[in-house]
Amino acid sequence: MSDADFTGRAAIVSGGASGIGASVTRRLLEGGAQVAVLDYSAENLARFAASVAQRADQLLAVEVDVSDSAAVNAAVADFTAQSGRLDIAVANAGIGGVGGVAELDDASWRAVQSVVVDGVFHLCRASLPHLVSTGGSIVTTSSISGLGGDRRMAAYAAAKGAVINLTRSMAVDYGRRGVRVNSVAPGPVATPILRPALDRSTELSETYAQRIPLGRIAEPDEIAEVILFLASERASFINGAVLPVDGGLTAWTAQPD
Numbered sequence: 627m628s629d630a631d632f633t634g635r636a637a638i639v640s641g642g643a644s645g646i647g648a649s650v651t652r653r654l655l656e657g658g659a660q661v662a663v664l665d666y667s668a669e670n671l672a673r674f675a676a677s678v679a680q681r682a683d684q685l686l687a688v689e690v691d692v693s694d695s696a697a698v699n700a701a702v703a704d705f706t707a708q709s710g711r712l713d714i715a716v717a718n719a720g721i722g723g724v725g726g727v728a729e730l731d732d733a734s735w736r737a738v739q740s741v742v743v744d745g746v747f748h749l750c751r752a753s754l755p756h757l758v759s760t761g762g763s764i765v766t767t768s769s770i771s772g773l774g775g776d777r778r779m780a781a782y783a784a785a786k787g788a789v790i791n792l793t794r795s796m797a798v799d800y801g802r803r804g805v806r807v808n809s810v811a812p813g814p815v816a817t818p819i820l821r822p823a824l825d826r827s828t829e830l831s832e833t834y835a836q837r838i839p840l841g842r843i844a845e846p847d848e849i850a851e852v853i854l855f856l857a858s859e860r861a862s863f864i865n866g867a868v869l870p871v872d873g874g875l876t877a878w879t880a881q882p883d
C-alpha cells in the first residue's frame with residue numbers, strides 16, 4: 627500500500643475505473659484526495675464506485691470519452707469548480723489495437739490514435755491552467771511499446787511513442803511554471819487490456835515469464851505505485867522522465883545464451 631498523503635489534494639484520473647487507473651484512484655482516495663475518474667465505460671465506473679463506496683464523498687465518477695475534447699473540457703471544468711483546485715492529472719486511458727501497418731484500415735488506426743494520443747492531449751490541455759496555479763503535476767501512462775517497435779501493434783506503438791514525446795514537450799514547456807510532467811512506461815500488466823491476448827494464446831504468459839528478467843508480468847498496483855510517486859512531491863526534481871516499469875524487459879537485448 628502507498629504511504630503517500632494526498633490530504634487536501636484534487637486529482638483527475640482518466641481510465642480510472644479499471645486496471646492501473648483504478649489502482650491509482652483507490653490509492654489517491656485512501657491518501658485523502660478528492661478524485662475525478664473520467665472513463666467511458668458506465669459498467670466499469672459503476673463497479674469501481676461500488677468498490678470504494680466508503681469513500682463516495684471523495685469520488686466524482688464521470689462517463690466521458692477522452693477522445694471527445696468538449697466532453698473532457700466540461701468534465702475538468704465541473705470537477706475543478708467543485709474541488710476548487712487541481713493538483714494531479716493522470717492521463718492513463720488507453721486501448722490496444724492489433725495489426726501491422728498493411729492490415730490496418732483507417733478506422734482502426736484512428737480509433738487508437740484518438741484515444742491514446744488525442745485523449746492524453748485533451749486531458750492535459752484542460753488540466754494545465756489549473757495545475758499551473760497549484761504547482762501540480764501530470765503523469766501519463768505510456769508503454770514500453772512506445773520505446774521500440776512491437777510485432778503487429780503498429781498503431782498502438784506509434785501512439786504510445788507520441789505520448790512519450792508529448793510528455794517531454796509538456797515537461798519542457800511547463801517546468802518553469804512549476805508543473806512537472808512525467809510518464810510511466812509499463813511492460814505487460816495483468817489487467818483487462820491484456821486479457822484478450824492472454825486468452826487467445828495460452829503460451830503468452832509462459833513467453834512473458836521467459837522474456838521478463840523478473841519472470842512474470844506486473845500487477846496493476848506495481849504500476850500505480852510508481853505513478854503516484856512521480857505525481858507526488860517526493861519526486862520534486864523529476865521532470866520529463868519516462869520510467870519503464872517492466873521487470874527488466876527493455877533492459878535485455880535478448881541475445882541467445
Ligand code: NAD
Pocket residue numbers: 640641642643644645646647664665666667670690691692693718719720721722741745767768769770811812813814815816817818819820
Ligand atoms: P484497462 O482496460 O484495465 O483500463 C483502461 C480503462 O480506460 C478502462 O476502464 C476503459 O473503460 C477506459 N477507457 C478506454 N478508452 C477510453 C476512452 N476513450 N475514454 C475514457 N476511458 C477510456 O487497461 P489498463 O491495462 O489498466 O490500461 C491503462 C493504461 O496502461 C493504458 O493507457 C494502457 O495502454 C497502458 N498500458 C497497459 C499495459 C498492460 O499490459 N495492461 C501495458 C502498457 C501500458
